[in-house]
Amino acid sequence: MGEPGDRQGEPARPLGYAEAGVDIAAGDKAVELIKEHVRSTHRPEVLGGIGSFGGLFSIGALGRRDPVLVSSTDGVGTKSLIARLVGRYDTIGLDVVAMCVDDIAANGAEPLFFLDYVSVGQLVPERMEAIVAGVAAGCRHAGCALLGGEMSEHPGIMEPDEFDLVGFAVGVVERDETLPRGVAPGDALVGVGSPGLRCNGYSLARRALLEVAGRSLDEPAWPGTHRTLGDELLEPSVIYAPSLVDLRRHVDVHAFVHVTGGGIAGNLERVLPDDCDAVVERGSWDEPRIFAEVQAAGAVPDDEMEHVFNLGLGMLVVVRRDDRFRAIDLLRAAGHDAWAVGEIRPGDGRARVVRS
Numbered sequence: 001m002g003e004p005g006d007r008q009g010e011p012a013r014p015l016g017y018a019e020a021g022v023d024i025a026a027g028d029k030a031v032e033l034i035k036e037h038v039r040s041t042h043r044p045e046v047l048g049g050i051g052s053f054g055g056l057f058s059i060g061a062l063g064r065r066d067p068v069l070v071s072s073t074d075g076v077g078t079k080s081l082i083a084r085l086v087g088r089y090d091t092i093g094l095d096v097v098a099m100c101v102d103d104i105a106a107n108g109a110e111p112l113f114f115l116d117y118v119s120v121g122q123l124v125p126e127r128m129e130a131i132v133a134g135v136a137a138g139c140r141h142a143g144c145a146l147l148g149g150e151m152s153e154h155p156g157i158m159e160p161d162e163f164d165l166v167g168f169a170v171g172v173v174e175r176d177e178t179l180p181r182g183v184a185p186g187d188a189l190v191g192v193g194s195p196g197l198r199c200n201g202y203s204l205a206r207r208a209l210l211e212v213a214g215r216s217l218d219e220p221a222w223p224g225t226h227r228t229l230g231d232e233l234l235e236p237s238v239i240y241a242p243s244l245v246d247l248r249r250h251v252d253v254h255a256f257v258h259v260t261g262g263g264i265a266g267n268l269e270r271v272l273p274d275d276c277d278a279v280v281e282r283g284s285w286d287e288p289r290i291f292a293e294v295q296a297a298g299a300v301p302d303d304e305m306e307h308v309f310n311l312g313l314g315m316l317v318v319v320r321r322d323d324r325f326r327a328i329d330l331l332r333a334a335g336h337d338a339w340a341v342g343e344i345r346p347g348d349g350r351a352r353v354v355r356s
Contacts, residue, residue, distance in 0.1 A: 021155025026123045030151060033129040037136035041146040045112070055147030057113050059172075066175040070109035074099035074260075075166040078202040079234070084161055086217055086230040089127055092165060093134025094141075095199050098237035099260070100169035101142045102315065105241035106256040108179035108248065109171030111144035117166045118151050121158035131165065142241050144169065177248075180255035180271040180318070187254055187344040188324035189268075189278065191285050192243075193337030194314030196235030200261050201294075201308040205233065208298025215297065222289055232290045240315045243334040247317070251327050257316035263307045268316060268351035277347025280316075281356035285339040287312040306353050318344065 017024060035050055047056035059067065076095045083092045093116075101111040116135050118128065128151060139146045158164075173179075197205060209215050209229065217230035244256055255271040268278045291312065295305050305311065319327050324340050331338035 021122070022153045023123055026125055027151060027153070030123060030125040030128040033125055034132040034136075037129070037133045038146050041114075041136050041139040041144070043112075043143075043145045046145045046147065055113065055115065055145075057145065057147060062112075062172060064172060064174060067172045068109075068175050068178060070104040070107045070171045070173060070178075071169065072100045072103035073166065073168045074103065074199075075164065076199050078206065079197075079199050080164055081206070082202065082217070082230065082233045084163065086234060088230075088234060089130040090134050091234060091236040093131050093136070094138040094236040094239065096165050096167040097135060097138025097142055097144075097169075098239045099199055100167045101138075101144060101171070101239060101241040102244075102258045103260075104169055104171040105244045106179065106258045106315075107171075107173065108177050108253075108256070109173040110245050111142045111169055111171045111241050113145040113147040113170055114139050114142075115147055115168040116149040117168075118149070119154055119158065119164045120152070121154060121162040122160035123151060123153045127163075131163070135167070138239055141239050144171070179253065182252075182254045183271060183273055183276060183318050183344060184254070185276060185344055185346045186321055187318050188321045188340060189280060189342035189344070190317040190319060190324055190327050190331070191280075191313040191339050191341035192238075192240060192315040192317065192331055193285065193339075194238055194259070194310050194312055195288055196232065196237070196290060198237040198260065198310060198314055200310065202233075204298070204300065204304075204308055205294045208294050208300060209233075213297035222293060229293075232293075235290075238314055238336070240336070243331060243336060244315070244317075246334065247327060247330055250330055251319055251323050253317060253319055253327075255316075255318035257318070259310040259313055259316060261308075263309060263353075264311065264313060264316070265351040265353055266307065269349060271318065272344075272349045272351060274349045275346060276349065277345045278342060278351035279345060280342035280351070280353045282306075282311070282353050283356040284341045285312055286337065313341065316341070
C-alpha cells in the first residue's frame with residue numbers, strides 16, 4: 001500500500017489551485033476588466049476605491065432629517081439559464097439591479113448603493129466583464145453606486161458555463177415618508193408597463209416553450225417578428241426606481257407594488273389594510289405577446305398565469321382617484337407605459353384580477 005498521495009506507487013504530483021479548478025489569474029484579470037465599470041457608478045458619498053475589504057458610503061453627506069435605511073436582496077432566478085443557452089450576458093446585470101432597487105423603491109426609498117455576487121463554474125474574464133457591465137449600467141440608471149461585490153468560482157459544483165447572479169441594494173427614506181401609508185377605499189390603481197417577464201416565472205415559461213412545445217430560442221418569437229424567442233425571454237427588466245422617486249415629488253402616492261413572484265394580486269395584498277380590497281381589471285392594459293405564447297405552449301390556465309406572471313404590469317401605483325391621470329401623464333413622460341387598471345374598495349385585505 002502506497003503512502004498518502006501515491007497512486008500505485010508513483011510519486012504525488014504537486015497540486016495547485018488551478019489543478020483544483022480555480023484560476024486566480026483569471027480572477028485577477030476579471031477584476032481589472034470591471035474596475036472602470038464599477039467606477040462609473042460612484043456617487044459623491046462613496047469613500048475610497050476598489051480593493052478595500054468593505055465598501056464605504058457616507059450617510060451623513062445625504063443631509064437627511066430622520067433617515068431610515070431600506071435593504072433588499074434578490075436574484076435573476078432561472079433567467080440565467082436562458083442567458084447561458086443564448087450566450088448573451090450583457091443584460092442579465094440590469095435584471096438583478098431592477099429586482100433589488102425596485103423592491104426598496106416600493107417602500108418609498110431612493111437607492112443608494114448596490115452589491116453583487118456572481119458564482120460561476122469556470123471564471124472567464126470577458127464573460128464576467130459582460131455581466132458586471134450590465135450591473136453597472138443598471139446602477140447608473142437607478143442612481144446607485146456599485147459599492148462592492150464578489151466573484152466565486154465553484155468547480156465540481158457548477159458546470160463550466162453555469163452561473164448565478166444575486167444582488168443586494170440599500171436605499172434611504174425619511175421615517176415619515178415610508179410606504180405604504182394612507183391606502184383607502186376609493187383610491188385608484190395605476191399600472192406601469194413591463195415589456196417582458198422580468199425575472200419571474202422562467203421555470204414555467206421554459207418548460208412550456210422549450211420542453212412541451214419543443215421550440216428553439218433561435219426561432220422567431222411569433223410570426224411576423226424579427227425578434228427571436230431568446231430575445232423576448234432575455235428582454236431586460238425595466239428599472240422603475242428613479243421614476244417612482246420622482247413621481248412622489250409631484251403626486252401623493254399611497255403605495256407602490258412591485259409585481260414579482262405571486263403575480264398582480266399576490267403582491268397587491270402586501271400593501272392592503274385589513275379593511276380594503278383591490279380589484280384589477282385585466283384588459284385595461286396592453287399585455288405583451290410573450291405571455292400568450294407561454295400560455296398557448298403549455299396550456300397554462302388563466303388563474304395560473306395570473307398567479308405566476310406580471311402579465312405586462314411590473315409596478316402598480318396606488319393614488320387618490322383624482323390624481324390618477326396626473327400620475328399616468330408623469331409616468332408616460334418618464335418613458336413608461338401606464339394605464340388606469342383598477343381601484344381600492346372596502347373589504348378584508350384581498351386582491352383579485354377580473355376580466356374587464
